[in-house]
Amino acid sequence: MVTVDSITDLSQVSPVLLRKYIDGCHKLHQHDLVDAYGHISVRLSTSNFMMSKYLAPALVASIEDLVIYNIEDAQPVKPDAPRGFSERFIHSEVYKAYPAVQSVVHSHSPEVVPFSISTVPLSACFHMAGFLGTAVPVWDAASVYKDYPSDNQDMLVRNTRLASSLAKALGENGQVKHPVVLMRGHGMVVTSESLEMCIFNSIYTQQNARVQRSAMSLGGAVKYFTEREAHDTGTTTGMGAVKPWPLWEKEVANKTMYHNQLSAAEV
Numbered sequence: 001m002v003t004v005d006s007i008t009d010l011s012q013v014s015p016v017l018l019r020k021y022i023d024g025c026h027k028l029h030q031h032d033l034v035d036a037y038g039h040i041s042v043r044l045s046t047s048n049f050m051m052s053k054y055l056a057p058a059l060v061a062s063i064e065d066l067v068i069y070n071i072e073d074a075q076p077v078k079p080d081a082p083r084g085f086s087e088r089f090i091h092s093e094v095y096k097a098y099p100a101v102q103s104v105v106h107s108h109s110p111e112v113v114p115f116s117i118s119t120v121p122l123s124a125c126f127h128m129a130g131f132l133g134t135a136v137p138v139w140d141a142a143s144v145y146k147d148y149p150s151d152n153q154d155m156l157v158r159n160t161r162l163a164s165s166l167a168k169a170l171g172e173n174g175q176v177k178h179p180v181v182l183m184r185g186h187g188m189v190v191t192s193e194s195l196e197m198c199i200f201n202s203i204y205t206q207q208n209a210r211v212q213r214s215a216m217s218l219g220g221a222v223k224y225f226t227e228r229e230a231h232d233t234g235t236t237t238g239m240g241a242v243k244p245w246p247l248w249e250k251e252v253a254n255k256t257m258y259h260n261q262l263s264a265a266e267v
């Protein structure tokens, strides 16, 4: 949990976090959570967060690729910052609404998107994804479009109005109730209280979607977790999330397409 009020320069950010963030971008790509699109951010202080510039996550490699933003308005702290993602408002509004959230992933995973346009909810049915609960909410941009019919309806979350509506679907009164929310015809937003767990939740949300669709294709009834089972499996995997991290680290370190100029191997 960050307690610092403001961080305005990357020199104030721990090198360990900078390295971990870049690795995190690569891990999301390695696991097909992002392609040229999608992004991850990390909270730096009560009023700032960091994410990469407008660049495919697999290509993020150095401190020059990173930008610090204000949570208040999703604008870069430095006026000469490189171009950022148009959907960075997703991140700023989630941090604004939920002080405990430390990291946010936005993914267009095609494994997950079908559940955002179907009447079948994405539900925990695989023991690595109990954190999903018994039904993952679907946020619909149309719920905002109806009040602003002249707005562009391209499904992208490019302003505070859309992003604050999306953030509300995660919980209430500043408390996250659903760490994952789907976005109709678009993707999902994943949150957690650490960068590692945000990546963990993203990877296993996608795997649960794959398992659920496979089970549904068999044609019989699918047995989902009860609320208690979802809660207890979520608690157990949450305690053991440290296990896959070194494996994922090795996977990206061994791929020549990923470069992390802050890793010991490249210094």
Ligand SMILES: [Zn+2]
Binding pocket: 038, 087, 106, 107, 108, 156, 157, 186, 187
């Ligand atoms: Zn998007």
